[in-house]
Amino acid sequence: MKFAVYAGHGGADPGAVGVNKREEEDLTLELMKLTTDVLQNSGHTVINNRTSDVNRDISADARKANSNKVDAVLEFHFDAASASAQGTTGFYCDGAADSKKLAQCVNDELDNFFKDRQIKPDTSTRHGRLGILRETNAPATLQEVAFITNAADVATYDAKKNQIAEAAARGLLKYFGLSLKSTTNSNPAAIQGTVTDVAPLLPKAQFKGQTPIRKWKSGVNIQVRKHSDYWYKASVEVSSKWVTGYIYRAHLKNVKPVKGTDKFTATTVGQAIWWDNDKLNGGEVLYYKPGTKMSHYGAVKGLYSAWFSKQNKKFYTTTYWLDK
Numbered sequence: 001m002k003f004a005v006y007a008g009h010g011g012a013d014p015g016a017v018g019v020n021k022r023e024e025e026d027l028t029l030e031l032m033k034l035t036t037d038v039l040q041n042s043g044h045t046v047i048n049n050r051t052s053d054v055n056r057d058i059s060a061d062a063r064k065a066n067s068n069k070v071d072a073v074l075e076f077h078f079d080a081a082s083a084s085a086q087g088t089t090g091f092y093c094d095g096a097a098d099s100k101k102l103a104q105c106v107n108d109e110l111d112n113f114f115k116d117r118q119i120k121p122d123t124s125t126r127h128g129r130l131g132i133l134r135e136t137n138a139p140a141t142l143q144e145v146a147f148i149t150n151a152a153d154v155a156t157y158d159a160k161k162n163q164i165a166e167a168a169a170r171g172l173l174k175y176f177g178l179s180l181k182s183t184t185n186s187n188p189a190a191i192q193g194t195v196t197d198v199a200p201l202l203p204k205a206q207f208k209g210q211t212p213i214r215k216w217k218s219g220v221n222i223q224v225r226k227h228s229d230y231w232y233k234a235s236v237e238v239s240s241k242w243v244t245g246y247i248y249r250a251h252l253k254n255v256k257p258v259k260g261t262d263k264f265t266a267t268t269v270g271q272a273i274w275w276d277n278d279k280l281n282g283g284e285v286l287y288y289k290p291g292t293k294m295s296h297y298g299a300v301k302g303l304y305s306a307w308f309s310k311q312n313k314k315f316y317t318t319t320y321w322l323d324k
């Protein structure tokens with residue numbers, strides 16, 4: 001496929017200026033380049049609007065996408081507001097159903113890294129209607145990836161930009177029913193697996209050495225209580241006995257307190273976690289959505305491993321997150 005991956009602002013227009021005087025034009029350019037690499041490595045053709053700090057012309061960029069007959073347009077921006085505002089927002093041209101779907105596909109991936117501010121029509125942005133979304137023929141989305149004015153968002157971006165670029169590429173491809181050709185490689189004699197839709201409830205608030213009490217699929221509404229900053233607990237009936245288990249916060253979304261109680265309602269999120277250590281604890285962590293194809297080595301002491309070339313190290317996961 002052929003994609004236009006564009007960087008917002010540039011040259012005389014730095015865009016928003018955020019924490020530590022970081023400029024939007026630099027972050028958009030960096031993420032554009034990383035995402036372009038991921039897509040090209042997966043066998044796709046990518047055009048960019050700029051590859052250095054030069055002025056841009058939105059209408060010319062739209063014409064370039066149109067004359068190149070790209071299949072979709074993805075443009076990166078970073079949002080700005082008060083220091084406390086944070087999260088990721090996807091924009092689409094008001095009334096364009098295909099662009100709305102594309103915006104959602106990319107937002108669904110980026111919200112694994114940033115607070116989900118959902119998708120919105122371009123008529124609701126502080127910039128008014130967005131030219132790049134209105135003048136392009138192909139489905140187009142403008143992603144306000146995170147807030148450049150929020151220290152936590154910028155720190156997350158800096159720490160995880162490679163994975164964020166991969167997520168943006170994955171979202172773009174998902175719109176077309178495609179996946180990244182390979183998220184892991186350099187795994188000779190590896191097994192091909194597919195990430196399962198499992199949000200596990202575990203006997204202890206840890207991953208290593210645990211057999212799930214319950215394996216929820218995504219989208220199940222449950223009630224939980226807080227256990228720690230990272231874990232919630234939930235009670236389920238097993239063989240007509242109530243058992244309390246622990247569920248990791250990345251396996252829950254829409255966590256909302258129930259008034260007058262210490263409970264929360266939450267929706268389960270099935271996804272695989274890979275850790276850069278076999279303790280399955282801390283360190284660098286990668287998340288993969290159900291259905292992602294991954295190559296990995298066979299189980300050793302209940303753990304799968306794989307070499308991740310981009311991170312240049314080995315990661316580990318549990319066996320229940322991969323099907324053959």
Ligand SMILES: [Zn+2]
Pocket residue numbers: 008009015016024077078
């Ligand atoms: Zn912008």
